[in-house]
Amino acid sequence: MxxxxxxxxxxxxxxxxxxxxxxxxxxxxxxxxxxxxxxxxxxxxxxxxxxxxxxxxxxxxxxxxxxxxxxxxxxxxxxxxxxxxxxxxxxxxxxxxxxxxxxxxxxxxxxxxxxxxxxxxxxxxxxxxxxxxxxxxxxxxxTFAKVEKPYTLANGTLISFGESHMVVQLHRTKHHSDVNRNKLVLKFLDGPRQFEQFTFMPQIGALKIGRMSECDIKLQDAGLSRVQCVVQYIRNSQLEEEGRWVLIDGNPETQQKSTNGTWVYxxxxxxxxxxxxxxxxxxxxxxxxx
Structure with missing residues (x-):
């Protein structure tokens, strides 16, 4: 339940x-x-x-x-x-x-x-x-909870870090032979990327958000870490439509958490x-x- x-x-x-x-x-x-x-x-x-x-x-x-x-x-x-x-x-x-x-x-x-x-x-x-x-x-x-472990995203999840609030939108789209895909849209409500939105498909695997130029979404915000958080697509099986997007604080590659935390409403x-x-x-x- x-x-x-x-x-x-x-x-x-x-x-x-x-x-x-x-x-x-x-x-x-x-x-x-x-x-x-x-x-x-x-x-x-x-x-x-x-x-x-x-x-x-x-x-x-x-x-x-x-x-x-x-x-x-x-x-x-x-x-x-x-x-x-x-x-x-x-x-x-x-x-x-x-x-x-x-x-x-x-x-x-x-x-x-x-x-x-x-x-x-x-x-x-x-x-x-x-x-x-x-x-x-x-x-x-x-009221916002700090993300301590991988957090499964849902349509409408509101994420907060630094000066930014970002809302998650999940879409079911069709690709080629009617294969369903989970499209992710991240829309910024405020902060340095206010009103901008970014779209990703599961093929990206994982996308980084932070201050580094190598990040998929780069933000000019001194309150953020070099890699503030990662959004990753995890397949529950070989069928992509059964996968899920998860939010991870910090950089899982280095196992380093962000300085000020990533939060969900x-x-x-x-x-x-x-x-x-x-x-x-x-x-x-x-x-x-x-």
């Missing part, structure tokens, strides 16, 4: 029992980095609440122990308001973290209202599968793994499972 299917099924009025809580793994979210409040790029209308090295223990019952629905919602609330008035279990900040860059992922309120709570992401315990899932809630500046539910690193609301978090 796919992560998104599990997430949707679990949110359908499922109650977590005390027995299930006793068998649940312990999940702690560690605050690795906090927002640099001296940075001019951060909005001035926000008061961040978490501290570096703070540990947030996730209750399998959920943020509201009365509901026992397994959901813990992280978000922001208006300045000067009582957080208990809003459906936010963990307050990341008071105020609004929206800025001009939010238009790239289209998660900012159309009216820019700073007097409403914003749900940034939710962590959901699933008792049947005995695991936790994380999903962006579409109201903040986006969590618009669909992802299973929380031990050591998983993600960012949201200008924080950097790490997951610990016991």
């Amino acid at each position: 796919q992560s998104e299917e599990i997430f949707q099924q679990h949110t359908a009025n499922i109650i977590v029992t005390e027995a299930q809580v006793r068998n649940a793994p312990q999940l702690t979210i560690n605050v690795v980095e906090i927002p640099d409040t001296s940075s001019e790029t951060l909005p001035s209308t926000i008061q961040y609440q978490l501290h570096k090295n703070q540990c947030l223990d996730i209750n399998p019952l959920g943020g509201n122990s009365n509901l026992k629905n397994g959901a813990t919602v992280f978000g922001t609330v208006p300045i000067g308001c009582n957080p208990a008035q809003y459906p936010i279990n963990v307050v990341l900040a008071h105020g609004d973290d929206s800025n001009e860059e939010d238009d790239n992922t289209k998660r900012k309120d159309e009216d820019g209202d700073q007097n409403t709570a914003k749900r940034h992401f939710a962590i959901q315990y699933h008792p049947i599968n005995n695991l936790y899932m994380i999903k962006d809630q579409g109201e903040g500046s986006g 969590l618009d669909e539910a992802h299973v929380v793994q031990d050591g998983m690193i993600f960012r949201a609301c200008n924080y950097l978090f790490e997951c610990k499972l016991l």
Whole structure:
């Protein structure tokens, strides 16, 4: 069963029992980095609440122990308001973290209202599968997970690195004698290649993205590594149409990771793994499972 299917099924009025809580793994979210409040790029209308090295223990019952629905919602609330008035279990900040860059992922309120709570992401315990899932809630500046191992791309996957956001489009095309091929289109939403798009067929095998002139997609961005990431086509069998495109951080040829990481937007539910690193609301978090 796919992560998104599990997430949707679990949110359908499922109650977590005390027995299930006793068998649940312990999940702690560690605050690795906090927002640099001296940075001019951060909005001035926000008061961040978490501290570096703070540990947030996730209750399998959920943020509201009365509901026992397994959901813990992280978000922001208006300045000067009582957080208990809003459906936010963990307050990341008071105020609004929206800025001009939010238009790239289209998660900012159309009216820019700073007097409403914003749900940034939710962590959901699933008792049947005995695991936790994380999903962006579409109201903040986006929740992105760091790519630590080969990540299978889907149509609409949003990738972030340096100053760039890049969306994946997968197309089924026909070649010669009606043989289906998986065509990959990478479209840049911002950054030095804004509005440009690049098309690749499986025959390329692997394509490099980074600062090197030898890269298939070269970007002038000091925040990127020489080889920032690689997108590779992997055949599941001898039939190309059964293959898949995967995203790999850094350069697999040298086994060197990128300096600042390659990130994917969590618009669909992802299973929380031990050591998983993600960012949201200008924080950097790490997951610990016991």
